[in-house]
């Protein structure tokens with residue numbers, strides 16, 4: 001088993017929790033002293049830093065949401081003077097103000113350590129050639145993965161996203177071993193490889209570290225089968241630090257959260273109560289080593305579960321289940337919660353059907369309707385209308401039983417659904433609610 | 434026997450025009466054509482002068498394409514001509530998936546493209562019953 005930092009990654013829980021408590025207390029004193037917004041929220045709840053005596057006292061503290069970052073745009077939540085900030089990243093901010101995050105040089109180093117751990121867990125070493133196809137720039141994916149790969153001493157190819165044909169040419173010529181990008185981009189790359197007549201056996205690719213969007217076990221099987229690699233899920237969000245918050249180990253049975261830097265909780269998104277271990281709910285994260293932007297109880301909107309038992313790989317850090325979906329992506333149709341990932345799982349279980357789809361929600365009269373666009377690949381195409389109609393009905397029936405609502409399936413030509421080189425757009429909500 | 438090119442088309446403006454343009458630019462002649470459509474999509478079936486090339490250029494243009502085996506049957510170009518052929522096929526329990534007319538003739542005969550369930554059986558029956566059908570190379574050159 002490969003550990004980047006065995007002492008930390010396999011630390012007995014008893015010591016790990018002592019470390020977490022000490023770091024949490026220090027963080028709370030710091031935000032109380034230096035971040036007015038946190039002090040006000042704590043005062044409103046009547047909580048003082050000295051009230052945090054045990055790890056369980058975390059639940060006394062206020063939550064932080066994306067809105068808090070917007071309200072304090074751009075630097076209001078920073079806990080250090082700007083002279084200490086060496087990097088600023090920002091979300092795209094499609095609605096309203098973007099969210100801004102800052103890093104001290106120690107934060108950048110922590111982040112690189114976490115990414116090094118993550119890439120190492122996926123089999124990287126100083127001999128690896130790592131192709132980093134996460135976008136470089138304001139988005140944390142590109143630079144985050146880059147620094148971690150360099151920290152390991154691997155050879156990094158900073159291709160960023162886009163120009164897929166050239167990426168594949170470089171992958172072949174430079175002998176890339178590990179690919180880092182979004183899972184949908186990995187599948188897109190495979191499509192382009194096919195068009196170029198390049199087979200997985202023409203490449204030296206062994207593993208991929210895929211994140212920045214939720215993806216299912218089925219999609220893992222598909223990527224692993226098509227690209228003939230091991231596909232690892234990596235989790236992170238810029239508000240916490242960026243990619244590297246959690247990473248799968250070779251057991252692929254949950255993502256180890258770097259608990260020496262972050263404390264995870266699972267809450268009921270409605271009542272905000274902390275849920276017992278193993279119960280699905282919204283992941284909440286608290287940073288305990290971040291300097292520039294400490295974040296207390298951040299509501300990630302990602303749905304998962306926690307497992308604190310020691311993993312077969314030897315790591316003691318809690319494992320979060322693969323994200324089941326984002327509550328932002330979730331659409332409520334006739335009172336039923338629908339996640340794009342559920343549609344994907346159904347499609348991948350129908351032989352020959354590609355997991356390229358789009359959910360279109362509309363309201364006709366007073367009734368919400370869900371239409372799912374599914375691409376017709378050559379393997380399911382028939383020259384007989386009857387067979388094609390039967391395929392549409394079959395997909396519709398399976399979607400209905402999985403989602404619990406009526407679904408109209410529309411068969412569309414391949415590659416007509418938007419296949420962005422970053423995150424795939426999966427839902428169009430036409431309802432004016 | 435003949436190869437038909439089948440293309441999946443969304444019911445969107447300009448898709449059929451696009452297919453014919455792609456074929457035209459590749460110097461491929463359309464010899465017969467039929468569209469089966471539903472409210473959402475259509476299936477275009479083509480007999481062309483060069484099926485292998487047509488398959489490739491349409492695939493390159495990112496259409497979903499497949500090749501299907503069909504039979505080009507010679508039907509007397511007179512009232513009841515098609516009926517007599519169909520009756521003989523029905524007698525032999527040869528099930529027909531679909532059929533459409535070819536844009537050309539062979540001597541005095543009209544030509545009809547048949548997609549049948551069992552192509553080997555069809556061949557045998559046609560030979561026994563004296564129903565004439567064209568071989569591939571003759572058909573593409575018509």
Ligand SMILES: [Zn+2]
Nearest residue numbers: 249311313315
């Ligand atoms: Zn593990």
